[in-house]
Amino acid sequence: MCKQLTEKDVCEIIASHQASKEKLLSILLDIQDASGQNCIVEEWARVVSAELDLPLTKIYDVITFYEMLSEKPRGKNIIEICKSTPCHFIKGVNIVNIFEEELCIKMGETTPDNLFTLQYTSCVGACDIAPVAKIGDEVYGNLSKDKIVDIIKSYREAAICQK
Amino acid sequence: MSKIKQVLSVNFGKIQPDSVEEYVKAGGYEALKKAFSMEPVAIINEVKAAKLLGRGGAAYPAGSKWEQLYEIQEFPKYIVCNADEGEPGTFKDKMLLEKDPLRVIEGMTIAGKVFNSHEGYIYIRGEYRKIQKVFQSALDNAEKAGYLGNNILGTDFSFKIHIMTGAGAYVCGENSALLNSTEGKVGRPRIKPPHLAEVGLFLMPTLVNNVESFANVPTIVLVGGDEYLSYGTPDSGGTKLVCLSGHAANRGVYEVPFGVTLRDIIFDEEIGGGVANGGKLKFYHLGGQSGPIGFPEQLDTAYCCKVMRNNGLSVGSGAVVVLDESVCIIDYLKSVTEFFIHESCGKCVPCREGNTQLQFILDKFSKGTATEADFALMKKLSTTMAKASFCGLGQAATTALDSCLKYRKAEFEAHLNKQCPAGVCFTNEEGGE
Ligand SMILES: Cc1cc2nc3c(=O)[nH]c(=O)nc-3n(C[C@H](O)[C@H](O)[C@H](O)COP(=O)(O)O)c2cc1C
Ligand code: SF4
Ligand code: FES
Numbered sequence: 249m250c251k252q253l254t255e256k257d258v259c260e261i262i263a264s265h266q267a268s269k270e271k272l273l274s275i276l277l278d279i280q281d282a283s284g285q286n287c288i289v290e291e292w293a294r295v296v297s298a299e300l301d302l303p304l305t306k307i308y309d310v311i312t313f314y315e316m317l318s319e320k321p322r323g324k325n326i327i328e329i330c331k332s333t334p335c336h337f338i339k340g341v342n343i344v345n346i347f348e349e350e351l352c353i354k355m356g357e358t359t360p361d362n363l364f365t366l367q368y369t370s371c372v373g374a375c376d377i378a379p380v381a382k383i384g385d386e387v388y389g390n391l392s393k394d395k396i397v398d399i400i401k402s403y404r405e406a407a408i409c410q411k
Numbered sequence: 412m413s414k415i416k417q418v419l420s421v422n423f424g425k426i427q428p429d430s431v432e433e434y435v436k437a438g439g440y441e442a443l444k445k446a447f448s449m450e451p452v453a454i455i456n457e458v459k460a461a462k463l464l465g466r467g468g469a470a471y472p473a474g475s476k477w478e479q480l481y482e483i484q485e486f487p488k489y490i491v492c493n494a495d496e497g498e499p500g501t502f503k504d505k506m507l508l509e510k511d512p513l514r515v516i517e518g519m520t521i522a523g524k525v526f527n528s529h530e531g532y533i534y535i536r537g538e539y540r541k542i543q544k545v546f547q548s549a550l551d552n553a554e555k556a557g558y559l560g561n562n563i564l565g566t567d568f569s570f571k572i573h574i575m576t577g578a579g580a581y582v583c584g585e586n587s588a589l590l591n592s593t594e595g596k597v598g599r600p601r602i603k604p605p606h607l608a609e610v611g612l613f614l615m616p617t618l619v620n621n622v623e624s625f626a627n628v629p630t631i632v633l634v635g636g637d638e639y640l641s642y643g644t645p646d647s648g649g650t651k652l653v654c655l656s657g658h659a660a661n662r663g664v665y666e667v668p669f670g671v672t673l674r675d676i677i678f679d680e681e682i683g684g685g686v687a688n689g690g691k692l693k694f695y696h697l698g699g700q701s702g703p704i705g706f707p708e709q710l711d712t713a714y715c716c717k718v719m720r721n722n723g724l725s726v727g728s729g730a731v732v733v734l735d736e737s738v739c740i741i742d743y744l745k746s747v748t749e750f751f752i753h754e755s756c757g758k759c760v761p762c763r764e765g766n767t768q769l770q771f772i773l774d775k776f777s778k779g780t781a782t783e784a785d786f787a788l789m790k791k792l793s794t795t796m797a798k799a800s801f802c803g804l805g806q807a808a809t810t811a812l813d814s815c816l817k818y819r820k821a822e823f824e825a826h827l828n829k830q831c832p833a834g835v836c837f838t839n840e841e842g843g844e
Contacts, residue, residue, distance in 0.1 A: 272595035273578050277537065313597045313756075315579030316537045332499035333696065333746050334656035334732045370581060370750060371499035372538045375656035375732075376663045385540045 253283050258292050262299045269300050272310060276317055286322040286365070293319075315369070323358040323365035325403055327351075328382045332371035335378040343379050346396045363407055364400075414675045414682060416642060416668040418650045419626050423510040429549040431556040434513040440558055442629035443517050443524075447564060449632075451525040455481055458628070460636025462648035467493055467584070467621030468698060468727045469803075470647075470716040480526060480608040480618050489612040490522045490531035491593065491619045495577055495584035497536060498699025499750065500730030503652035503664045504622035508535065508542050511626070512549040516572060518625030520559060521632060522618060523570035531572040532612065533622075534593050537579050547574055581754040585802050586619040588756070599756045600802035623652055623729075643669030646717035647726075653682075653714075657696075657732040660684035667714065673724075674710040676731055683733065690735030693833075694819075696743075698727015700750050701807035704814040723814065739835035740815050740822045741776045748773060751808040762805025765796040769809065777836045779829035786823070789816065 261278045265271035279292050288296075288311055297304040311317045329344055330336075348354055351364055358365040374380045377389025381396075388399055426433035434440070446454055459474030480488065492515065496504040507515055519531045535543050550572055554560035561569045575593045582588050583598035590612050592598035611617020627649055631639045640648035647669040653676055656662050661684035667676060677683040677695060686692050695705050702725050705712075712722050719726055734743065751766045772789055775781040793809035793816075800806045816823070822832055829837050 268595075270575070270593065270595040273537075273592070274576050277540075277576065277578060309597050310595075313580065313599075314537075314577075317578055331746075332750060333700070333743065334500045336746050337657060337734060337738055337743070339737060369538075369579070370754065371497070371501075373496055373502040373505050373536070375500050375502055375654065378656060378662075382538065 253279070253292070255291075255295055257282060258295045259299065262296065267299055269302060272296075272300065272302070272307075273314070275300075276307075276311060280317060284324065285362070286324065286326055287318040287320055289319075289321075321358075321362075323362050324407070325363060325383050326365050326367060328367055328369035328372070329355075330370070330372055330374075330378070330380045330382070331368045332375075334371065334375035335380050338378045341379065341392055343381065343391050343396065346391075346393050347381070347400075350397060350400050363404065414667055414671045414679050415665060416650050417666055418630055418642065419507065419511075419514070419623065419652060420664075420666045422514070423506065426511070428510050428512055429545055429552055431513065431549075431552045431558065434511075435556075439513055439629075440517060442632040443520055443558065444564065446521045446524055446632050447566060447568075451481065451527075454521065454525050454632060457631050457636035457639075461627075461631045461639040462636075462643075462646065463624065463627055463631060463639070464647055464716050465621055466623035466627075466651070466729065468498065468701070470720075470726060473620060473624055476608070476618065476620070477522075477525065479606075480616055483608060483616045485609075485616050486527070487530065487615055488526045488528040489615055489617040490519055490526065490528050491586075491590065491612060491617055492519055492531065492533040492622055492625055493584060493586065493589055493619055494533050494535040494539070494622045495581075495589060496539075496622070496728075497581035497584045497754075498701065498728040498730055500656050500696065500732040501654050501699055501728040502656075503654050503729055505539060505542065506652065506664050507622050507626050508539065508546055512546045513553060514626045514629060515622055516549060516553055516559065518628035519572060520563070520570055521628050522620070522625065524568060526618065527568075528618075529569055529571065531570060532575055532593055533572060534575045534577060534583070534589050536577040536583075538577075540576065543574055543576060550574070580756075581750075582756045582802070582804050585804060588802070589619065590617065599758050600804075602801075644713065644715040644718070647715045651714070651726065651729055653729045653731055655683045655731050655733065658687050658690055658735040659731070659733040660687045669713075669715045671714050672711050673705060673714060673731075676714060677710070677733055683731070686733060686735050690737070693734050693736045693738055694740070694743075695734065696732040696747075696811060697730065698725045699730045700747050701804070701810055702727040702730070704811045706818050723817070725810075737833060737835075739777075739831050739833035740819055741773055741826055741831075742833070742835050744812055744815060745770065745773045745777065747811050748808070751804065755804065755808075759799075759801035759805065761796045761799040762801070762808065765792055765800070765805065766808055768792060769796075769812070776823060776826040777831075779826065779837060781823075781827055783827070786816070786820075
């Protein structure tokens with residue numbers, strides 16, 4: 249599985265952004281990406297607080313405000329299903345149901361193997377290919393049952409290869 | 412005659428987006444060179460003559476905004492590009508960032524020159540992290556080619572652009588929240604006044620414009636304000652990128668001159684192409700979730716900021732979400748309100764509580780438990796939210812509701828009698844159809 253993030257890694261990420269207070273969001277996003285569990289645990293929040301000379305409460309203010317940041321561990325891949333109106337009112341397929349069935353979890357949950365977390369998102373700016381799901385930085389559109397099955401399969405296979 | 416006019420989108424798909432060489436071959440950076448030979452005031456006058464109205468949603472005249480900032484004698488000044496693009500149904504800034512980033516960079520650089528600013532920031536939403544990389548590469552290449560960075564075009568003018576990332580918060584598109592977020596803080600709006608032109612980024616005078624607004628600047632400098640104005644209407648200069656989605660037959664981004672009608676946008680074969688799968692148009696949502704809803708009888712309205720506003724409609728961000736008759740208005744408004752509940756930053760009561768209460772009432776309509784009194788309550792709530800909310804998010808959250816109450820009260824009334832014209836509510840089957 250993923251290599252555990254060390255304090256040294258976290259400090260390197262912070263240094264790569266010149267330990268700049270303005271870059272707090274970029275720093276937190278990078279730490280979250282490298283964490284393997286898509287979150288920023290208190291240990292790393294404390295390091296950021298010390299390195300940037302910002303109060304810990306401020307770091308948490310930011311982590312809890314922004315949708316993309318999480319203080320709680322999540323799956324390796326976050327599947328975000330767009331539920332803004334241009335996607336929501338596309339007829340035909342209920343993509344939430346298909347994801348739930350394929351992953352055997354409910355909206356908001358994480359699979360037992362920690363590979364996927366299913367959640368909602370607001371519009372990701374791909375309404376021309378609605379209905380849409382975003383996984384990490386990838387956006388998948390015009391989703392059908394077959395497509396969803398293939399996508400999930402490709403992520404599962406990628407995970408096996410990494411092991 | 413074709414209703415399409417390509418000004419901003421000429422390079423889309425034709426050049427490698429981050430290649431300065433190809434951009435220059437396509438006529439890029441001619442405007443910057445011209446701008447270097449002009450007085451700043453002359454450039455501002457062209458922007459004024461062009462009647463360039465802000466493309467981020469509020470349609471504020473860019474020329475006036477530039478003039479106000481120019482008059483402030485305090486330095487450093489900052490140039491900020493709003494690329495948060497959070498309005499659902501909007502994906503046109505993405506096209507510019509992804510397919511012709513150098514046009515946006517050139518526009519920002521010209522602004523930098525006008526205000527003698529040395530630092531620009533572009534705040535790109537976190538959902539576009541992949542595009543941030545393309546944009547960074549365009550920035551690097553522009554710097555290497557001498558169009559950005561130190562001593563631009565061999566002069567003593569220097570200008571740098573930094574990319575800042577969002578992390579998923581619609582309210583950060585509001586310009587003062589955007590600046591807070593750019594400073595690495597929580598993206599809650601600031602109280603105004605003071606205006607951002609006076610107290611902006613790092614408390615210094617700041618220009619905030621939308622991506623598409625900046626992208627228009629090179630053209631305005633090159634062809635002149637009068638010529639640019641003539642592309643559109645006497646009140647709204649130039650062209651607009653419109654984003655068609657929902658049940659439109661041809662979903663996507665199209666560039667149209669101001670002055671075409673809504674009918675052209677939704678039904679023209681080269682643009683929206685009508686309703687998909689032979690459906691019938693029921694309504695359309697303009698400018699994002701915070702915009703008004705239009706109905707078939709308003710289709711002949713000219714797409715021009717002033718004409719639209721006079722008719723209770725709005726250009727806004729350029730979103731046009733087309734909805735067919737399978738959609739229930741109450742159900743639709745519930746989805747809109749859910750968005751605002753989710754995106755409210757929670758700072759003020761009218762927005763934080765107002766949206767939740769509104770959802771509660773809409774839910775009563777969809778369950779058939781609403782009463783006549785709920786109309787008055789919704790109206791009162793909407794007025795209170797519009798007047799007392801701290802920022803534009805809460806102020807505009809009930810715009811869509813207001814359109815529906817004004818033009819389709821009958822559909823609400825039908826729900827009082829447990830009837831849903833679209834057949835969505837009061838059934839046990841999901842989705843109605
Ligand atoms: C809640 C809210 C969200 C907004 N989101 C955006 C956005 O995503 N992009 C944008 O350019 N403007 C957005 N705006 C408008 C900006 O506050 C501001 O008017 C705009 O960036 C000014 O640029 P312009 O004059 O070039 O349009 C938003 C406003 C509000 C109130
Ligand atoms: S109106 Fe809404 S988003 Fe704006 S400050 Fe108030 S709670 Fe926050
Ligand atoms: S509404 Fe789903 S991507 Fe825009």
